[in-house]
Amino acid sequence: MFRPFTPQALLGMTAALAAMLLLPLLSTDPYLMHVMVLVMIFGIFASAWNLVTGFAGLKTFGHHAFFGLGAYGSALMSIHLGLSPWLTLWLGGLLAGAAGLLIGTPILRIRSMPHVAIVTLGFAEIVRICIANLSGLTRGEMGLWGIPQFQGFTLPIVGKVSFTPADKVSFYYLALALTVLTLFVIVRLMRSKTGLAMLAMRDGEDAAESLGVNLTRLKLMVFGLSAFIVGIAGGFYAHYLSILTPQSAVGVDLMISIIAMVLVGGLGTFSGPLAGALVLTVLIEALRDLENYRLLGYGLLIVLIVMFLPRGIVTLRERLTFRQQEQADHGR
């Protein structure tokens, strides 16, 4: 991870960023913008899940709890306390992060992957049922609607920026800013000493501990950070769609989509989760008529990927070049 980015990787990142920045100049079709905003929300969620699961090796299956906490937290604070969504977005993230630390404390001491998987799933179910049952506050299964939009503002050159359902371009750029910020934080973290300690922990807990890595503290830190990021994604989702239901914001289906995205893209890579989010979301939109088969397809993808392509599509090229390299080495 300390290895400097190769020129190709830097070029790829710059090209991807430029393409994303310029996309609205080519077309501001609301449907295209909507799909791309969803891609970025899922991309942020997937990157944060990948941070704990792929980089730190904590296999959690209940991250949708934090998405729901961020979404409902931010929405309810902006409705009932009258705070600006620009503020509640971060407060919702903090709420999710605090919940992450709370639920992380009992499980992360235990070095047992099944326990982590079970407890995180159970916690997400608690959050979902509470949101569904506390209908006085959240309107339960009826759905929470009328969530305030972000307030508009005026920028020097661009002019007035407003966040209304009709104007998806501003949401697009906001989502892009959040995605870039998330990726920046994750890349910086993973290229720091802490990131190296995380990888050491993933690859061998005892060895890492014997070299002075404080396992519990490191796990809690990364779990809380990841929950915080997912909470932000949830908050943005709430103010973007302005309607939430327990099933859409805290359903297991959501988690399954994210897992499928990360596994398809490549677990434990920087670009994998984003690539997976793009590929799967666009694929789903393209195959709208097959909506009934969507989850069936995700399930099949998860099984096929773990069986036949455990490192995802973004490592395909790398694997092929490795193979050539090996052959070249043998030939020498």
Place this chain on the structure above:
Amino acid sequence: MNLAIFLEQILNGLISGSMYALIGSGIALVYGTMRVLNLAHGEFYMLGGYFTYYLIVQIGLAPIVAIPLAVAIAFCLGMLIQKLTIEYLIVRENWAFTTIAATLGLSIILQNAALLMFGEQFNTVPYYVSGVLAIGDIRLPWQRVLIFLVALATIGGMTWLLKYTRLGWSIRATSQDRDAAQVVGIPVRRVYMICFGLAAALGALAAAMLAPINAINPWAGMPILLKGFVVVILGGLGSFPGAIIGGLFLGVVEAVGVQLTSSEWRDVISFTLMIAVIWWRPWGVFGTK
């Protein structure tokens, strides 16, 4: 609160608990022998319910024939699924995660396949026995008594199988030390397959017994899977006797909890109990360190 009603609720709790015990013991069996956390376990329950429904309501078989048949089908299906997926994953590096992810994928596949095949309506089966057992003021439908008796018989049968048969010895040897078991000539791979089948059969049996009370639908698997997880956490992951005690205990705790709050908080109570147990005794209330 009326004492008779309270006792009745406790008894009902024990009866639901006996079903939780069957579900939990299936998860414990698979985890105990192959260290695989099977997230598709709930779907065997769901499918078992559908098999029972089709055999009894659509084909018109008597329950006494239909239930063993449904359980047998689930047993074969479980073995087949294990052979096609887990078998390959378990020998690889990183198997602990890939098996969880793969069984999660399987769970989604089975759930949605059931939705496409059977539709989204809720199906029920007529009661297997009618009438009500009355002891003083306590009244229990015979159907519920039957559920409990079947659970006891099954637990007894499984205990006998694990303790006194060659298969049981192989299973226990494999769970103690896989490599050593292989060295002394136990066909570990076949033991894995049979265990997976047995777990599926236990889940299907629970569904068959509960089919007259709980409607069968494609989404029935996930909630019951989570209940099974609570049971194995209470009993200590991978412990068969622990799962039995954990199941009964969870049933009673839920019954009391529902009395104190309301039924919509039932699942919150059990999951909170689970997290509390992890905090306090991660090796299980009834497990040993």
